[in-house]
Amino acid sequence: MTKTKMLKIKKWMAFIIGLLGILAILIAAVKFIFIDFFVDLWWFQGQGMTSYYLLRLLYPYLILIFFTILFFAIFYVNFRVASHIIGFEDKPEGYKEKKWLKYLNHALRDMYILLSFVMALIVAIPIFRNWEKSLLFLFGSRSGVLDPLFGKEISFYLFSLPIYHLLQKEVLIVVALMLAGVLFIYWYERAATPIEHRIRSHKAHWHTSILVISIFTVLCWGFMLERYDLLYETANLPIFKGPGFVEMTVILPFIWVTVLSLMLTGIFLVLKIHRCVGWKMPIIFFLISVIAFLGKDVDTFGDTVRKYIVLPNQMVRDRDYIKANVDSTLAAYGLDKVETRDFEMNSAASFDADDPDTLRRLRNVPVWDRDILGSVFEELQGIRTYYSFPSIDVDRYWVNGEYRQVYLGAREINNSKLPEVAQNWINTHLQYTHGQGVAMIPAAQAGDEPMTWFIKDIPPQSQFGLSSDQTDIYYGLEDKPYAIVPNSVGEIGSPAGESENIVHYNGRGGIAVNSLLRKILLAYYFKDRDIFFTTKTNNQSRILFRRNITERILHITPFFKLDQDPYIVHTPKGLFWIQDAYTTASNYPIASPYKAEGFNYIRNAVKIVVDAYNGNVSYYEADPSDPIINAYRKMYPGMFKPISEMPAFLKQHIRYPRDIFTIQMSIYATYHQTNPERFFRQEDKWMFSKIAIGQEFFPAVPYYLTLDLLEPGKDEFFLFLPLSPFGRDNLRALMFAGNDLENYGKIYAYRFPRNQQVYGPAQVHSLVNQDTVISEQFSLWDQQGSELLFGKMIIEPTGGAPLYIQPVYLQEEGPLKIPQIKRLIMSLGEAVVMAPSLEEAAVKLEYELRRKSDRFEKKVPISPPIQIETIPADDIKKEEETKPDH
Template identity: 45%
Template sequence: MRKPAKAILILLSALLATALIGLALGYFFNRFIVDLWWFKSLGYEPYFWSRLIYRYLVFGLAAALFFAIFFLNFWIGAKYLGARHPLLKEEGPKRRAYRRIYDKFQQRSLLFYLPLTLGLAILLSLPLYAHWESALLYLTAPSAGISDPVYGKDVSYYLFSLPIYLLLFRELLLSFGIVLLGLLALYWLEMRALPKPTHRWRRGARIHLGLIVFLTFLTGAWYFALQADLLLYTDKHLPVFFGPGYLEMTVTLPLIVASMAMLLIVGVVFIYFVNTGKGAKTLLVSILALFAIIGIRHLPATTDLMQEFVVTPNEIAVQKPYIAHNIEATLDAYGLQDVERREYPIREGSWDLTTPEVQIGLRNAPIWDEKTLLKVYRELQEIRTYYRFDSVDVDRYSLRDDYMQVFLTPREIDLDRLPSSAQTWVNRWLKYTHGFGIAMTPAAQERSGPMTWIVKDIPPTSDYGLQTSQPAIYYGMRQNTPVIAPNDSREIDYATGNDVKLSDYQGSGGVPVDTLFRKMMFALYFQEKNILYTTQTNADSRLLFRRNVVERISHLTPFLMLDPDPYAVITPSGIYWIQDAYTYSSRYPYAAPHEVQLEHSSRRVNYIRNSVKIVVDAYNGSVDYYVTDRDDPIVSAYARIYPGLFEPFDAMPNALKRHVRYPKTLFDVQADVYATYHQTDPGTFYKQEDLWVLPQVHWRNRVETIDSYYLTLNLIDPERFEYNLFVPMNPKDKRNLRALMVAGCDGDNYGRIVTYDFPKGKLVYGPAQFDAVVKQDPDITQQFTLWNQEGSRAIRGRIIIVPVNGVISYIQGVFLEATTTASIPELARFIVSQGELAVMKDSLPESLNGLNERIEQVTNRPEPTQKLAPPTSSPRVTPPERLPQPTGDG
């Protein structure tokens, strides 16, 4: 009985020890283990290991390089050049002490310089560890196919190589400095230990030191070469233009080249002097010449004199080629080199309101704006306190065979809105796990009164045939707590009437939590003991966390810059989020920088591309990356580093592809840049005689800038109405319209930018002038005064500019909102305007007819005013031919 008992005891001890070791490893590697499970659940385990291994691989290679530099030099200095000499009787005690130290170092030198070189190598490799991804981009980046205008180097050199070279320069200079100091100390000790008659370092020592000195000088010369590259980023000529100008190219650059050449000469003469003892005067003259060149370069008088007597009197002429370089580089860097310029033929007079073009163009105007509409959605469609609409998205769907611009918003769960008595762990982690469905309305509305709902209520219903098989939303824009689903408590799917429908999660999202070890790891990770103690989990339970779309993507791919406005898309199979992502750099040569405004921050860049579209499944949480710009060298480099991460755009499902749109953030950046850089003639650019700005208007008690918005227009292809991104432009310090910029979102026209110029001598009313016309109209202002005295508040909506058939018209909705707690804005009137005339009526057709009558009265035309009768069949907006046509579900 003793042997079996002993065996059982050993087995139990082994199991206990294994459990303790597992718990210890789990504690110390908790974050690593949870991250690994999370990446694996998304199908990105190889990518997880790649990012982990790459950083240590780069660090290891850098450490090996610096270790080799230090070890080889110290080994040569300590062993190869060391020579044993007998002790002489006449040597004094001091020299004999040096000799003993020297002999002991010779015998045990490895014990000294091996840990020293290893420590130094690790310290010098830490910056490369911090920039491991930049190092990989340097190694894998493809050619951009564009050369800079000064040195003729490919743009990829500046995007990928230059940042690494600047980092390596500092590290190499520091390493050579350390080696030089170490060798000087070593050879000094050796010289002190040699017999008295020897007063010079031996020839081998001089050669070794000379080589290190030469490499140090060579590194310094490399620094001057890098300074020449950095000239392409000078901002001394702002606000006129960015990049080097006449002085930099004709004065500074030659002085940099001269400094580099003189530094190499100083290095050669110095080595010659150290080895021969000759050339002291030459060395002194060379050093003085080097300092003189550097001094001349940095002396303000040098450039001030040139500026005063050469540049200022002939500035346009001498700066012309450099301004041209800046214009060309900036347009390339922001994807504006192919912008199409067109003249817009302004036509005055009344419209032919019976033509389909006019009817479609005017009746697709998005009268509602997102801020006003969000109030309506929250009052009428949140329905339950624990649901929340955070923002309103704009999109387009094919509904009843019409290509229709719509507003929609997903109904997400908001656990913070539960009553305090319901704020239990079971409710937050097991019961209230997801949002449900969307609300959708048309962007346009022709008559005052309540709006039309395309999708509404819980469960969602639609009179337009827009249905989805999976309306549950587990992943969205809210920062909700993790949840465990499915579970034995069962989840609240939705409530309708007096019934509460329960459900069990059937998706593939989240990480299985089916073992005690996993529950312990998650309890430790989230600092939530109830994960371990709960008995409501089962074999199918999964823990869903990082449910915020932006947080989810950022944790996966932190190297991408994300658009601040992901938008929801409903398809027959479910609800998805589409997130635009950007590759960017601040190293594009000669390109002007710009501040990109993100949700809570800004980023200064001078190169940006919307190279990636990301799709997140609102039910399963899957994240898929699609490359939309194969010519972008940055995304191409990342695709080489992480094979399998990115898919081609053609692989995106058609049901999602038709909802891809040109991102507003990118277009706003491009519009801001193009407002200056559309002036491609250097002379015009220098004088800034045609500078554009975004219009400003006094709206809702403050001055706001009108930025881009989505419209369904036929501005790109006159024969086809398409979903476009649109922004007007004013001349600098003026309020009239100067241009319209349009970016296509559909089919072959996706990303195509067209700019319409208005004749410079022709007055076209801008938004601020339209606003003044409305405020000065006595009939309109009288009606606003009456509304604001009757317990309601009149709110003017977004100003919509609609260019149709040569006529620039303005449309604006007027909304009434009760001054009570439950205020639901309702569309009450339509303001339409052309030039200095404005009319406000109950419906869009009435307003348009009234405006035509006003125009006829002003121009005294004898012919009768055309009336806009309701069409017998609604005109159709044809979806782009390239896009697959949805069958009622978008």
């Protein structure tokens, strides 16, 4: 083989190896960098959030670049100043710098850039790691609220103080490194200069003096910041959170002494550098600063003051600080505007079952328990095996011109319920792709009657005018796999007789799969080669993923805390999910934290709407007074819309979320005692009332009620929770939160007289069990072949006293469990009755109350209500078997 051929072969081999190397680099780059970037970019483009996505990517690096440049400039300028002082300082006559020393000096000066950059990067990295806090600091605005002790803006504590602490440490490191570097330069120059040619450099002394005084200034700044850290003091727990007499009258003065003595130490040290004073004064003030520092940090001194001065007279010493803690905690949880009212107790005998207002209220009593209702929806409205109802939601709708409280659930696709043999790639990703509408019932139902359905079946049908243009559900609460739609196979839609109705997606969700490159990238992204090899896609095909709305929202805005109960809304325009989101903070001054959650500030700042068909996510600012959401709004322009821009058909369904109400009531149960003396004694502490579930008692959870609470005759949607005195079972207060627009977010506390016995839910449960007629009926029902279930007790503040209603369900023992409302228990005062419907129970209750009243003889008697015949359990079972299917 000739040399020419050998050279050609070598060139070709080199070319191939180089090409393979370039290809390997490109593959690695695509694998580790570009795939996630492009897939997310396309996904955010589909949401109309391209600028938001790019800002989220760029902000951390912009922060890093900004602070790196800032600190680099500080380092470099100081090194250049030192170099300038050395290089241009007048030398003694006859001094000749050695050649090697000259080269070394130039080399060191050339290294200033690299050295300054490395040092700046080391200092900037911690800020880079806290980039989101840095952005909140830069974009944060005033809240208009001041802390009660120092009078500083609350936004200062939320945004500025954490960054000031971080910057103080970083700046201290910067100045200390600069001083060390500059001292080394001056020492090196002096050491390299022969003794006979050394001179005193005044410029070097001034430069060093500035750096020394800067270090002491930064140290003093750190101690000044410690003043505000006192507002997070925990030494006074469990009585109250925040500073007390010891912190504000002992430790705070020590901080001021530390600051002043440190500053004087720095000043006299500078004077020593210039040989104006000796070492005596700097040492004296330094010792004073050390003593003051130990005085504020050593527990022995503070504990002694607390033991012998504060504790014997704590109510006098700490009164103002207890009040500060109460006021700050109420403000931090949005409880400073709770409207307190006294519940007007009337005679229970004044209850009138024929009163139109009473009948109207009973029409919206939520007698179904959400947990029990889930199995009812699954069995009666699941229809196909692959549909499920992951959640049952409560809401209110206008039905035939009436304001009705309802339960509804989204009928979502659940691929795991397909037969195992049918769980193939085409079925999972191309055909069984979406759910079908909602099922809806009224909240109030009667026992022994067929269930009323406002919306039912597939496709969804309504005899009450509740129609919708689009009822397909591609995005919801179930963890759905990705779907490629439309496709040439078609998707399984509504049943059409014995055949399936094939449909094709016509929405804007997901990202297009319309090129070979996209199919390659998406196949690699999802680790699924079938995406690339399938021939069932077309030019309109789109891949829908992140179809769980919680996952979807958190991928967009991971900085929000989400409510645990997103809910579906049925509208004429389609189906939408509403997700409540919270902004939280753990550094609200003087406020007590919520249990072990770590935060002591929360706001329901955002309402998030997700289109169940297209997947579009929209953010609406629900609390413009919240400084945190205002900072995010400025940080990401156009991302958060005002709540006024929410479509009217959605706005009428927003509701006050249960999670934040639970948190608020946990705090309010203690902090409603705004009088410092009463708070100190905890004489009126409350707790969540006990509710019987089965044979056990549990703290009540908030639930929704429709009442004319604020304006007689005008029904409104409220979130409700009963509270009892701590350690007791009687009722102390009823808490309500408004949901309708004009009263949204307003919280009302209806208090009962402290000197009057008002039955609580646990006590009423005991009264029910003591009723011989009801107990006998329960014993007959709860026999072999049937299972008795008790719903959660509902409290209606009507008739001048709390009206208790508890549903009783019956279900057959066995694999198929369809609970049915059998009876409704109603109690007012000491009277307890049971009937098949609320209206019948109200009539029986009125009769029972009038019978027990002292004025029974004076009032026109009413005919006793028809007594309910006690039905043996076997007869009930036979009756159920012959009953037509719901």
